[in-house]
Amino acid sequence: MGNRAGALLRYRSRDLGIAITTIVLVGVLSLSTDTFLTPGNAVNILDQVVVVGIMACAVTVPMIAGVFDLSMSATAALSAIVAITVANHAGIAAGVAAAIAAGVVLGLVNGLAVTYARVNSFIATLATSMVFRGIATAVTDGQIVRADDTSLQMLSRPSPVAGVTWATWVLLAIGVVTGVVVAKTVYGRNLYAVGGNESAALVSGISVNWTRISAFMISGGLAAIAGLVLASRALSAQPSMGTGTEFTAIAAAVIGGVSLMGGSGAVWRSVLGVILLQLIANGFNLLGAPTIYQQIVQGTLILFAVSLDQFLRARDT
Amino acid sequence: MTTAVGTPLVAVEGLGKAYVRNTVLHDLDLSFHAGRVYGLMGENGAGKSTFANILSGLTHADSGRILIDGEPQSFKAPKDALDKGIAIITQEQSLALDRSCAENVFFGQLDSRLGFVNQRALRRRFDELRDEAGFAELRADAIVRGLSQAKRQQVEIMRALARDARVVIMDEPTAILSIAETRGLLDLIRRLAADGRLVLLISHFLEDVLAVADEVVVLRDGGVTFAGPAEGQTPRSLTRYMVGREVEIDHQRPAEIPADAPVRLEVSRLTRPDGVGPVSFSVRAGEIVGLAGLIGAGRSEIARAVFGLDQISGGYIAVDGVELRQPSPRRAIRHGLALVSEDRKRDGLSLVHSVRENSSLVVRRTFSKLWFRTARPEKAAVREQSEQMSVKARSIEQTVWQLSGGNQQKVMFTKWVMSKPKVLIVDEPTRGVDVGAKAQIYRIIQDLAAEGIAVLVISSEIEEVMGLSHRLLVMRRGQMVREFAWGEASRTEVIEAAFGDYREDKAEEATGGK
Numbered sequence: 001m002g003n004r005a006g007a008l009l010r011y012r013s014r015d016l017g018i019a020i021t022t023i024v025l026v027g028v029l030s031l032s033t034d035t036f037l038t039p040g041n042a043v044n045i046l047d048q049v050v051v052v053g054i055m056a057c058a059v060t061v062p063m064i065a066g067v068f069d070l071s072m073s074a075t076a077a078l079s080a081i082v083a084i085t086v087a088n089h090a091g092i093a094a095g096v097a098a099a100i101a102a103g104v105v106l107g108l109v110n111g112l113a114v115t116y117a118r119v120n121s122f123i124a125t126l127a128t129s130m131v132f133r134g135i136a137t138a139v140t141d142g143q144i145v146r147a148d149d150t151s152l153q154m155l156s157r158p159s160p161v162a163g164v165t166w167a168t169w170v171l172l173a174i175g176v177v178t179g180v181v182v183a184k185t186v187y188g189r190n191l192y193a194v195g196g197n198e199s200a201a202l203v204s205g206i207s208v209n210w211t212r213i214s215a216f217m218i219s220g221g222l223a224a225i226a227g228l229v230l231a232s233r234a235l236s237a238q239p240s241m242g243t244g245t246e247f248t249a250i251a252a253a254v255i256g257g258v259s260l261m262g263g264s265g266a267v268w269r270s271v272l273g274v275i276l277l278q279l280i281a282n283g284f285n286l287l288g289a290p291t292i293y294q295q296i297v298q299g300t301l302i303l304f305a306v307s308l309d310q311f312l313r314a315r316d317t
Numbered sequence: 318m319t320t321a322v323g324t325p326l327v328a329v330e331g332l333g334k335a336y337v338r339n340t341v342l343h344d345l346d347l348s349f350h351a352g353r354v355y356g357l358m359g360e361n362g363a364g365k366s367t368f369a370n371i372l373s374g375l376t377h378a379d380s381g382r383i384l385i386d387g388e389p390q391s392f393k394a395p396k397d398a399l400d401k402g403i404a405i406i407t408q409e410q411s412l413a414l415d416r417s418c419a420e421n422v423f424f425g426q427l428d429s430r431l432g433f434v435n436q437r438a439l440r441r442r443f444d445e446l447r448d449e450a451g452f453a454e455l456r457a458d459a460i461v462r463g464l465s466q467a468k469r470q471q472v473e474i475m476r477a478l479a480r481d482a483r484v485v486i487m488d489e490p491t492a493i494l495s496i497a498e499t500r501g502l503l504d505l506i507r508r509l510a511a512d513g514r515l516v517l518l519i520s521h522f523l524e525d526v527l528a529v530a531d532e533v534v535v536l537r538d539g540g541v542t543f544a545g546p547a548e549g550q551t552p553r554s555l556t557r558y559m560v561g562r563e564v565e566i567d568h569q570r571p572a573e574i575p576a577d578a579p580v581r582l583e584v585s586r587l588t589r590p591d592g593v594g595p596v597s598f599s600v601r602a603g604e605i606v607g608l609a610g611l612i613g614a615g616r617s618e619i620a621r622a623v624f625g626l627d628q629i630s631g632g633y634i635a636v637d638g639v640e641l642r643q644p645s646p647r648r649a650i651r652h653g654l655a656l657v658s659e660d661r662k663r664d665g666l667s668l669v670h671s672v673r674e675n676s677s678l679v680v681r682r683t684f685s686k687l688w689f690r691t692a693r694p695e696k697a698a699v700r701e702q703s704e705q706m707s708v709k710a711r712s713i714e715q716t717v718w719q720l721s722g723g724n725q726q727k728v729m730f731t732k733w734v735m736s737k738p739k740v741l742i743v744d745e746p747t748r749g750v751d752v753g754a755k756a757q758i759y760r761i762i763q764d765l766a767a768e769g770i771a772v773l774v775i776s777s778e779i780e781e782v783m784g785l786s787h788r789l790l791v792m793r794r795g796q797m798v799r800e801f802a803w804g805e806a807s808r809t810e811v812i813e814a815a816f817g818d819y820r821e822d823k824a825e826e827a828t829g830g831k
Contacts, residue, residue: 189674190681196669197664200665200667203624203656203658203664205651206678263670
């Protein structure tokens with residue numbers, strides 16, 4: 001009795017958990033404040049989640065394959081510096097292309113360190129993030145790099161559709177493309193297989209190393225785009241920009257049910273995790289509650305999400 | 318055999334346990350006396366491990382009670398059971414891999430002087446205990462990580478002895494042991510009982526249980542179907558209690574291979590850097606070739622090398638006459654090889670994923686258009702193949718870890734059969750699989766051979782390889798030493814061929830001095 005419903009609940013619990021929590025929070029905030037459910041506030045929230053949102057999409061890819069990327073904000077900073085430097089000489093299009101190329105190359109470095117050099121991804125990307133930021137400081141002398149061309153600023157301007165900023169559309173596009181790649185392609189399948197059981201994937205003819213290297217290249221490339229959005233805000237870039245953003249992104253992904261052990265996760269849930277964290281921050285703001293409690297709530301939520309993941313994985317024999 | 322009298326050391330009354338989905342144990346009444354060995358048997362899912370876990374405090378019963386020396390107990394954690402003298406040695410070992418044997422054995426009761434560990438006293442106690450247990454080769458300061466599975470198990474057993482356990486529960490201890498090691502363990506179990514301890518041996522290996530147990534308890538679907546003296550029981554009678562019917566695994570003569578059947582797998586002078594080989598053999602279409610030998614004789618090593626999982630240092634491998642150069646799993650699969658590996662949890666299945674995801678992993682590209690997956694044909698194909706393999710699952714979307722060992726094994730077969738292999742290598746096809754599923758797996762292997770696939774079967778169960786194979790190759794110390802046709806050899810002859818080396822060594826030792 002109720003077995004079937006129970007199984008469905010179990011099977012879908014990750015999806016349902018994050019979706020229901022978000023809907024409930026939106027409902028509560030709509031009822032308890034007059035200011036939450038206004039177009040202005042919605043546009044605001046959607047713009048604020050862009051950078052972390054892109055990084056959450058990015059980190060979901062290597063996390064599904066069972067590896068972490070802690071170098072995303074450093075990659076973003078270095079790529080943004082490359083973008084502005086190149087743009088100042090060769091135009092904005094070349095700048096954007098150079099930034100993404102730089103991000104992909106930095107991702108390749110991470111991938112090689114984790115696979116062929118066999119360094120645990122946690123340590124490897126922590127180390128490379130120091131290297132990347134160090135390079136950024138060296139090439140800029142620690143100074144802010146300013147853009148001559150102001151067209152990058154367009155990202156922070158409202159688009160004609162629904163009044164949301166162009167940056168929001170960038171996030172949406174990245175979310176959809178990454179989501180489709182992960183959920184619908186053979187490559188995505190390989191990511192899950194490698195994260196689920198590395199040895200079994202190898203025996204099944206999957207190149208474990210290449211799958212992980214390419215996952216880092218994707219997260220590097222996407223981190224570069226996050227860097228571009230950051231740079232567009234002040235029309236400048238500097239070595240210390242975005243420090244620590246990847247931790248929020250990983251926390252959001254975990255809240256969205258991406259497993260720390262690899263093998264499970266979905267891009268849309270990671271993005272929802274980011275929105276959930278932002279809604280909490282926004283709610284504290286609108287309710288005029290002391291912001292110190294905001295961190296307590298967000299931290300508790302992360303603990304809860306990881307604990308839930310463990311329960312879902314626990315075997316009942 | 319004497320009948321036990323007096324208060325049982327351990328007794329359970331009305332013990333019951335249910336998990337969300339199903340009842341695992343109902344209303345068990347059992348008593349166990351000191352100084353005896355009890356064999357606990359049953360198919361996978363019969364409730365053996367749950368029972369052992371309750372006795373050792375790892376899980377709680379929903380109903381009923383546990384009595385020790387006639388007194389009711391409530392075990393809230395393994396520590397409570399340990400305090401009452403109940404120790405369990407499980408399949409998943411719980412050792413600190415980077416610490417020494419002595420530390421592992423005496424954790425929690427280290428000798429200390431002013432807060433520092435007194436290494437000398439520790440070593441002395443270790444040596445005494447080791448000699449008592451008869452594990453002559455174990456060294457106090459050896460790091461556990463460097464030890465074989467069998468040695469690690471000895472460390473676990475010593476830890477139980479160090480705690481003065483009166484009740485020692487062993488869950489499938491012989492599964493990881495070679496024949497010689499198993500003999501040693503069974504001897505030790507007898508000695509433990511002779512010292513007045515109670516040993517509860519949970520095992521799939523009926524011969525092992527019958528060799529050592531005074532009493533046998535058989536569980537089926539959470540209830541007791543037999544409890545009584547081991548004397549007079551046979552593997553067949555116990556099997557009947559376990560499955561509720563008599564399962565005939567009477568191996569029949571394998572189907573005749575056509576005289577003109579071509580050679581599908583040819584291996585010539587294959588050598589590995591670790592000294593296995595050179596080994597040459599071939600398997601024809603429709604033929605089942607068995608590889609027997611002791612653990613460590615090089616059987617799995619040959620399989621892994623042919624499949625490209627391990628490096629080779631020389632030799633020639635060909636499938637249907639096409640040479641497999643620089644073997645890797647990818648190339649091997651492309652040439653038509655398939656490997657059902659020996660440890661499905663390690664490198665066979667992704668346990669967190671579904672039957673479908675696991676089954677279609679090798680052929681993932683078949684179910685795609687321009688990189689995109691095509692879900693519908695994939696589901697249809699997996700459903701059809703799983704049905705043929707009679708995989709029992711709620712649906713093909715059920716997570717693999719929820720399935721029984723036998724069904725997991727069938728998922729492995731499904732996965733590789735979907736790749737339509739020319740050559741199928743099967744390593745330990747029935748490990749951790751219950752009796753009913755075993756017969757089904759044998760049928761699957763025979764059917765696949767009948768379709769023209771060349772099959773190489775590796776197994777530690779001698780009857781299994783003897784019964785299945787057209788030809789049986791025996792390996793010893795990295796070499797092929799004997800070849801038997803079906804029905805040509807007796808079990809003893811095969812064991813002698815596999816052990817030959819050991820006996821020759823003994824013979825040399827005996828005559829060497831003169």
